[in-house]
Amino acid sequence: MLNGPKFVEVSDLVRVFPTPEGPVRALDGLSFDVRRGEFLSVVGPSGCGKSTLAMLIAGLLRPTSGVITVDGRAVDRPQTDLGIVFQNAVLLAWRTALDNVLLQLEMRGLDPRCYRDRAWELLRSVGLEGFERRLPHELSGGMRQRVAICRALIHDPPLLLMDEPFGALDALTRDQMTLDIQGICARGGKTVLFITHSITEAVFLSDRVIVMTPRPGRIDSVVEVELPRPRRLAVRELPAFAGYVRGIRDRFMAQGVLRDIEEAPAP
Amino acid sequence: MSRRPALLAILVALAALAAAALPAPAQAPRDKATLKLNFYAYGEHAAFAYGVEKGIYAEDGIELTIVEGGGSGKVVQEIGIGSERFGYADATTMANLVSKGLPVKMIANYVQTSPMSIIFFADAGIKSPKDLEGKKVSFTAGDSLHQNFPALIKLNRVDKSKVQEVLLAPAAKQTAVMTGTVDAMGGYYTTQAGLIESETKKKVAYIRYTDFGVGAMTQGLFVHTKNLGEKSLNCRMVRATGRAWQAAMKDPDGAVAALHKLFPKTNKGLVDLTKKQWQDSADLLYTKSSQGKTPGLMMKEDWDTLLSLAKEYGGLEPVKAHADYYTNEFFDCK
Amino acid sequence: MTWRDWSPPLLTLVAMVVVWELAVALLRVPEYILPAPRGIAAAMVKEWRYLAQHTWITVQEVLLGFAMAVAVGIPIAMAIVYSPLIERAIYPLLVGSQSVPKIAIAPLLIFWAGLGLFPKVLVAFLISFFPIIIDTVVGLRSVEPEMLHLARSMGAGAGRTFVKIRFPTALPNIFAGLKVAVTLSVVGAIVGEFIQADRGLGYALLQANAVMDTRLGFAAIIVLSAVGIAMFVAVDLLERRLIPWHASHRSELAAGTL
Numbered sequence: 001m002l003n004g005p006k007f008v009e010v011s012d013l014v015r016v017f018p019t020p021e022g023p024v025r026a027l028d029g030l031s032f033d034v035r036r037g038e039f040l041s042v043v044g045p046s047g048c049g050k051s052t053l054a055m056l057i058a059g060l061l062r063p064t065s066g067v068i069t070v071d072g073r074a075v076d077r078p079q080t081d082l083g084i085v086f087q088n089a090v091l092l093a094w095r096t097a098l099d100n101v102l103l104q105l106e107m108r109g110l111d112p113r114c115y116r117d118r119a120w121e122l123l124r125s126v127g128l129e130g131f132e133r134r135l136p137h138e139l140s141g142g143m144r145q146r147v148a149i150c151r152a153l154i155h156d157p158p159l160l161l162m163d164e165p166f167g168a169l170d171a172l173t174r175d176q177m178t179l180d181i182q183g184i185c186a187r188g189g190k191t192v193l194f195i196t197h198s199i200t201e202a203v204f205l206s207d208r209v210i211v212m213t214p215r216p217g218r219i220d221s222v223v224e225v226e227l228p229r230p231r232r233l234a235v236r237e238l239p240a241f242a243g244y245v246r247g248i249r250d251r252f253m254a255q256g257v258l259r260d261i262e263e264a265p266a267p
Numbered sequence: 268m269s270r271r272p273a274l275l276a277i278l279v280a281l282a283a284l285a286a287a288a289l290p291a292p293a294q295a296p297r298d299k300a301t302l303k304l305n306f307y308a309y310g311e312h313a314a315f316a317y318g319v320e321k322g323i324y325a326e327d328g329i330e331l332t333i334v335e336g337g338g339s340g341k342v343v344q345e346i347g348i349g350s351e352r353f354g355y356a357d358a359t360t361m362a363n364l365v366s367k368g369l370p371v372k373m374i375a376n377y378v379q380t381s382p383m384s385i386i387f388f389a390d391a392g393i394k395s396p397k398d399l400e401g402k403k404v405s406f407t408a409g410d411s412l413h414q415n416f417p418a419l420i421k422l423n424r425v426d427k428s429k430v431q432e433v434l435l436a437p438a439a440k441q442t443a444v445m446t447g448t449v450d451a452m453g454g455y456y457t458t459q460a461g462l463i464e465s466e467t468k469k470k471v472a473y474i475r476y477t478d479f480g481v482g483a484m485t486q487g488l489f490v491h492t493k494n495l496g497e498k499s500l501n502c503r504m505v506r507a508t509g510r511a512w513q514a515a516m517k518d519p520d521g522a523v524a525a526l527h528k529l530f531p532k533t534n535k536g537l538v539d540l541t542k543k544q545w546q547d548s549a550d551l552l553y554t555k556s557s558q559g560k561t562p563g564l565m566m567k568e569d570w571d572t573l574l575s576l577a578k579e580y581g582g583l584e585p586v587k588a589h590a591d592y593y594t595n596e597f598f599d600c601k
Numbered sequence: 602m603t604w605r606d607w608s609p610p611l612l613t614l615v616a617m618v619v620v621w622e623l624a625v626a627l628l629r630v631p632e633y634i635l636p637a638p639r640g641i642a643a644a645m646v647k648e649w650r651y652l653a654q655h656t657w658i659t660v661q662e663v664l665l666g667f668a669m670a671v672a673v674g675i676p677i678a679m680a681i682v683y684s685p686l687i688e689r690a691i692y693p694l695l696v697g698s699q700s701v702p703k704i705a706i707a708p709l710l711i712f713w714a715g716l717g718l719f720p721k722v723l724v725a726f727l728i729s730f731f732p733i734i735i736d737t738v739v740g741l742r743s744v745e746p747e748m749l750h751l752a753r754s755m756g757a758g759a760g761r762t763f764v765k766i767r768f769p770t771a772l773p774n775i776f777a778g779l780k781v782a783v784t785l786s787v788v789g790a791i792v793g794e795f796i797q798a799d800r801g802l803g804y805a806l807l808q809a810n811a812v813m814d815t816r817l818g819f820a821a822i823i824v825l826s827a828v829g830i831a832m833f834v835a836v837d838l839l840e841r842r843l844i845p846w847h848a849s850h851r852s853e854l855a856a857g858t859l
Contacts, residue, residue, distance in 0.1 A: 060750050080756035086747040094769055094846040106765060107755035135846055307811040334799045337807065341797060348712050438810045445633060466633045466813050532651070535814045 007159065007191045008034035008057060013066035015052055026052045028216035029066070034191055036158075041194045041202035043248065044212030045257045050195045053217070054163045057193060058084060070159065079159075080108070083152025087164040089144040091136040091151075097123060097143075098132040101150045108155065115154060122150040126180060142173035149181070153188065160185065160192045167197070175233075178204060182230060199252075203244045204231060211251050220251050297330040298500050303346065305339045305356040305486055308530035309458050310544020311378065313522035315355070318511030320525035327503040333529060338437075339486075340409075347371050349491050353504060358484045359411055359577050362592050366583050372495060373593040375505045375563030376487030377512060380551040381477045383412055383485075385419075386460050387444065387451035389470040396420065396479055400429035402450040405440040412453030414581040415481050422480040457547040461540050483573035484554070484565065495594070502600035509562040516549045564598050636816045641823065644816035651805070652824050658801040660828060662718055662790035666725020667783050667832075673726070674733030674782075675775070681734070682741045683759075699731050703789070707796040721793030721801070728789035729782040733775070740774025741767050773847045776840040783836050787829040802828075 013030040016023045026049040034040045042050050055061040057068055059079040068075040070082075083104075091100045101119040102112035123132055126146040136144055145165060152160060165181075166174045178201055185192050196202050202209045203225055211220040225244055227235055235241055252258040304312055315333055318324045324331040336342035339356035346354035347369040358373055365371060385404065387393050393402070396419050406413035413434070420427050433449050441459060443449040445467050452459075456473040464471040476482055488508060490501065515522035523542045527533055534540045553559070556566040570589055577583035618638045624630070625637040632640065645652065677695075681688045703710075703724050714720035744767050752762040794803025802825050809818035841850055 055750070058750070058754055060753060078753040078756075080754060082754065084751060084754050086750075088745065088747055090745050090747045090751060092748075092766065092769065094844065103765070104755055107752060107757035107761060109761075137846070137848070307808045309812075335808070336799075337797060344708055345711060345716070345797065350711070350716050438813075441813070442633060445631070462813060467631070532808055532812065532814070532817070534812050535817075 004035040004037060006033040007036040007038070007071060008193070009067075009069045010057070011067050013053075013056065013068065014064045015049070015056060015061065016064045025216035027056075028218050030217070030219055032210060032219060032222065034193060035207075036191055037189050038208065039185060039192045039194065039206045041196055041206040041209045042212060043196055043199055043202045043209060044217065045214050045252070045255075046197075047215050048212040049215065049217030050212060051163050054084075054161050054193065054195055058082060058161055081157050082159040082161060083155070083157045085145070085148050085152050085160070085162045085165045087167040089136075089141075089148040091144055091147055093136050096133045096135060097128060097139065097147045100136070100147050101154050104151050104154050119150065119154055122154060123147070126150060126184070140173075142169050142177060145169065145177065146180075149184065153184065153190075156188070158191055160190045161195075162192065163195045164197065165194075166201070174201075179233070181205065186230065199245050199248050200236065203227075203241060203248070204236065209244075209248065211248055213255055214257060220255065223248060297325065297328050298503075299330045299332070300352040300500065300504070301332045301334060302353040302355060302488075303334050303336045303342050303351040305336050305342055305354075307335045308526060308533040310523070310526075310534075310541045310546075311457060311486065311548035312355075313519070313526040313541065313545040314377070314508070314512040314515040314549075316526035316529045317515040317518070317522040318507055320528065321511075321514065321521075323511045323514060324504075324507045327507040329500070329503055329507060335530070343369065343371060343489070346489065346491055349493070352490065352494060352500075354489050355486055356489065357411060358487050358593075359414075359573055359581060359583075361487075361489055362573065362577055363581060363583050365592050366585055366587060370492040371489050372492055372591070373487045373489040373565070374501055374595075374597050375508065376484045376565050376593075377508070377563055378486040378548060378551045379484045379554045379557055379565075379569060381475070381482035381485055382455040382457040382548065382551055383415060383476040383482065384454065384456040384460075384473040385451050385476075386454050386456055386463065386471060386473040388467075389472040391450055391472070393451060393472070393474060395474060396423040396425050399451065400426055403431045403433055403448075405433045405435050405443045405449040405452040407437050407440050408434045410437075410453075411485070411581075412476075415476060415483075415576060416453060418481045418576060418580045419476055419479060457544055457551070461543045461547075462534070465534075465537060465540050481576065483576050484569050485551075487565070488563070498597070498600070501597040505563055505597040506600070512549070512552065512562045515545070516552075519545055519549075561598055564595055565593050633813050633815055636819055640816045641819045644814075645820040645823070648817060648820065652802075652820060655800060655802050655805045655821070656824055656828065658718075659721075659787075659790050659794070659803065659825070662721040662725055662793065662801065663783075663786045663828065663832065665718070665722040666789055667729060667786040669722065669726040670730035670733055670782055670786065671779070674730040674778075675737050677730075678734045678737035678741065679763075681738050695731060695734065698727070703727055703792055704796060710793075711797055716797060720796070721790050721798065724793035724796070725786040725789030728792065729785035732781040732785065733778040736774045736778025736781075737771060740771025740778075743774065744770045772844050773849065776836065776844065779836050780833055780840075783832045784829050787825065787832060791825065 010033070011031045013027055014025070015027040016025050030053065042053060044050050052061065056063055057070070057075065057079075059075045059077050070079060092103065095103065098116070098119055101122065102115060105112050105115050120132060123129065126149060128143060128146055131139065131143060136147075139147070145168075149165070166177050169177065182205060194202070194205060206225050209223045209225060211223065212218065213220045223244060227238070227240060249258060253260065302315060304315070312333075315331075319331050319333065334351065336345070336354075336356070339360040342354050342356045343361045343364050345351070347364065354371070358376055361371060361373060385393065385396070385399065391402075393399065406416065416432070419425075420430065433443065435443055440452050441454070441463065444452045445463055456475065460471045460473050488504065495501070519542055523538055523545055526541060527536065527538060534544075552562055554566065554569050556568050557564055567589065570593060574583065574586055574592070578586050622638050625635060677691070681691065710720050710723065714723050748766055749762070752766055757765075790801070791803040794801045795807065798804040802821050806818050806821040806825075809815070809821060844850070
């Protein structure tokens with residue numbers, strides 16, 4: 001994993017947004033790689049450009065300058081050989097869970113009937129057995145997000161982009177999903193770019209964590225997380241885990257993003 | 268072998284005889300024409316219905332369809348854009364639009380003495396225009412009654428400031444009198460006096476504009492100028508209508524029955540009311556000048572009167588030559 | 602629909618009719634001002650065939666006008682959503698057109714559309730197509746941006762995205778527009794008939810007014826209202842069939858559990 005072939009390469013990526021108040025530099029010259037099969041997280045404060053980065057890699061936004069390549073090909077248009085999961089599950093309200101998953105295929109002009117079994121399997125693997133025929137409004141937030149994840153996987157893409165996928169879920173569901181996503185991605189050998197606010201989540205899930213600066217977004221540091229897989233809940237109690245988390249937190253404190261309360265003066 | 272041709276000849280001859288014996292094919296195809304009335308059916312229209320019912324139009328080779336209209340103003344405009352072949356509406360209204368350039372022309376007029384009146388309950392104590400001082404009178408803005416009221420006032424030396432005019436929509440104008448909200452209304456006595464009496468069961472009276480110096484021809488037949496060239500049809504229409512008018516005057520019950528057959532909702536089915544309306548209207552066929560002439564024939568003097576009234580009190584502008592407004596040519600068919 | 606749904610409006614209606622009947626009797630209101638419900642009912646029974654004939658004419662005008670409004674309104678809405686240029690060019694004109702009282706253009710209408718069914722269909726169309734456009738535009742624009750991102754990442758073109766995502770998303774709004782439009786179509790058909798007609802419920806009403814047959818006039822009004830209600834209910838039923846999943850159709854109990 002550490003020295004695997006590069007799957008996504010980003011060099012000198014710059015993205016400027018025109019706004020009424022003047023141009024805003026969201027990303028200011030990012031360069032990094034994502035190795036094949038790697039789980040890479042990007043953590044940073046709000047407004048640091050993490051979501052913009054995901055959109056650029058997906059080809060849904062154009063860079064102002066810089067180059068992005070995925071699997072050797074330059075990204076100059078919306079990428080289709082990937083799966084995207086947003087914070088908002090965005091399911092179609094009139095389709096069942098199963099049909100929402102199959103949407104991925106219908107939109108590609110494929111016959112959904114050929115993939116019914118696979119979709120069923122996927123939903124079962126994320127614990128939604130029995131809920132295949134439910135409509136989104138009959139599902140909880142966590143369930144909907146799991147449907148969205150299945151939708152992002154049904155066409156077996158090599159790359160997964162996830163932009164704060166658990167941000168709208170409650171803490172317990174979040175913990176569960178973190179465990180589940182680990183298994184899903186490992187099984188498929190997926191390359192994952194995972195955007196999150198949560199340092200613990202990033203460390204728990206990733207092989208590497210990219211720490212970003214506040215706007216204009218640059219790479220502050222890259223942390224290699226060498227914890228054995230599969231990572232069970234107990235991993236979070238390990239001193240090494242706390243060390244990674246503290247290290248990243250210190251970076252945010254150095255950036256001024258996080259400010260601790262003053263220590264009480266010694267008596 | 269020589270019998271064959273002979274047999275054939277006999278068969279052919281028989282066929283020819285049989286064909287000759289068949290009833291003659293329907294006479295020369297009838298002209299289909301539609302007549303649009305000035306308003307929803309009421310007594311005045313009985314003659315037209317009678318003409319259709321009794322085949323008077325058919326005799327003259329006209330298959331006439333009659334449809335109701337929504338007011339003279341609308342009907343004149345509609346004929347002017349070429350909707351129906353014949354229209355029946357108020358002459359002054361038509362003249363106003365002719366002055367504005369609408370391509371229509373009147374070919375006959377059947378209510379030459381004006382039915383314009385001020386109508387009121389008999390106990391209102393009104394005997395002349397002067398008695399309107401201190402009263403409220405309802406009109407509909409822009410209609411002939413309203414337009415000619417100033418003439419009535421002026422010619423009869425009524426103090427304008429003492430008469431209160433109330434302007435209302437047509438239906439409301441009538442109800443206003445019936446409920447006593449106003450003292451009198453401007454309307455056609457031929458149609459409305461009887462109607463009000465019938466509804467309220469109270470005696471209704473009226474004073475006619477024409478008895479007090481203000482009167483012009485009203486309803487008549489008119490056509491789009493592009494149809495003036497169809498002399499035959501126009502002639503026959505005028506002739507048949509004149510005959511229908513006279514026949515209906517001789518047989519008012521038959522005429523009214525014909526009207527109610529064609530338009531069952533006339534006057535809510537009150538046949539007696541329709542009969543009174545018809546008879547009152549028939550009385551107005553002629554003016555002093557046209558008395559005794561072919562029904563419908565229009566006299567120059569009467570058009571002079573109409574145009575000068577319209578010009579002075581109705582804003583008719585510009586006043587064109589008589590020939591632009593009407594023609595009697597269809598009374599003179601070879 | 603259950604008895605519980607029907608009884609409040611029905612009972613209210615019955616109460617109103619009773620009050621009306623009593624008022625007319627006690628206040629001795631003349632029939633030419635306001636007829637009593639009994640008289641109106643009698644007229645409706647007696648003239649049912651006449652009313653039915655004219656109702657059929659007006660219903661045709663309403664249906665055709667409404668169909669035209671849908672056939673024209675939805676594509677215009679699509680054009681507005683997909684082309685900012687068209688939006689800027691057309692939108693202000695559309696809004697302005699709604700302020701023009703259709704009666705004011707009556708002579709023009711007769712000139713262009715002639716007589717018969719078409720001018721009434723046209724007025725019904727003119728009055729009812731606007732809400733369809735507005736609501737359809739809102740509906741088409743109510744798709745979540747992430748959904749559109751996903752659609753692009755799924756490689757779907759504008760056509761497929763429209764058919765599978767945008768249009769179904771817009772349906773609740775479209776139906777809101779349709780419900781308003783269908784009742785306006787009824788108004789439009791009658792306005793058209795008031796301008797010029799010798800058939801239809803509007804004609805029947807004007808004729809009844811002209812001869813002071815208030816019973817028949819009110820009967821025509823009641824039939825007209827019934828037509829409007831029936832049309833609305835028809836669209837509503839269609840909506841329930843096509844978008845049963847929408848929040849507005851769920852009962853109070855089901856919503857709010859999760």
